Amino acid sequence: MLDESNNWGRWGAGDERGALNLLTPETVLAAAGCVREGRVLGLSLPIRGATSSPAPTTVPHLRGRPLPQHFMSVDGGDYAAGTRAIGAGLKMADDALVVTPHGTTTHMDALCHMWSGDELYNGHPADRVRSYGAGRCGIDKAGPVVARGVLFDIPRLRGVPHLAATDRIGPADLEGCGVQVRPGDVAVVRTGWPLAWQDGPDAYWAGQPGLSADAGRWLAERDVCVVASDNAAIGGLNDRQLADEGLADDLHMILLWRHGIHLVEMLWLEELAESGRTDFLFVVAPLRIEGGTASPVTPVAVL
Known part of the structure; x- marks a missing residue:
């Protein structure tokens, strides 16, 4: 599986932060140059109400979570x-x-979230992931993220409100957005899929559009530090809420496991898309949940 390109060992044998190591002080200072208006946009879905009320069912989420x-x-x-x-x-x-973050609200995946065989990202032993938390690569190792964000607005490129459930975003789509990607950028990919919730849960659960495996590799080759999207799994899902790709092409394997690229899922990107901005300062800080596989987050775009 690791015959493909990967970042194992790139930042040392003990590394647990992956591509976030690309966020040097110089990179962060350069990212701050994207602030031209001083306008701040929140990029998260709301956490709404208790399960004793219907409120939580009014927010997009995966079925059965x-x-x-x-x-x-x-x-x-x-x-x-x-x-x-x-x-x-x-x-x-x-x-x-x-909160169970995965599939229910805006969250950031830790590098211990998914793996293959007996090793986490960078060769850390997977047997350290236990019921009391992950001994390696937990979300607490990520720390705050301050970076240049770049928006790939695929519905705008295609002239549609949102992509179809079966759509898969390829490298040509990313290139077609005309966005210049720099090492250490956060790649923010809009599918518009949260808008499908307006037609009811069944429409949202019919599947989900997302990145193809080759698009994930395209981003990894350009040294992004985070991939974020408004869908639930970065890659696409079928109507059973599962990925159809095999292990070699699974986006979590390509990005989290091989390249140490953290994922932020289930964003709300509509106001950002309306702004017309494709570059901005991206800020997100996961909770310091020791050994956590994820954290609920509120990402922020500063325009």
């Missing part, structure tokens, strides 16, 4: 017995949040 649960004590009907009195006349509401 545990939905995020947001409980509050303010009404006394969820996880606690009501508001807490703190001094004369003061009250306080508390929150509790339970």
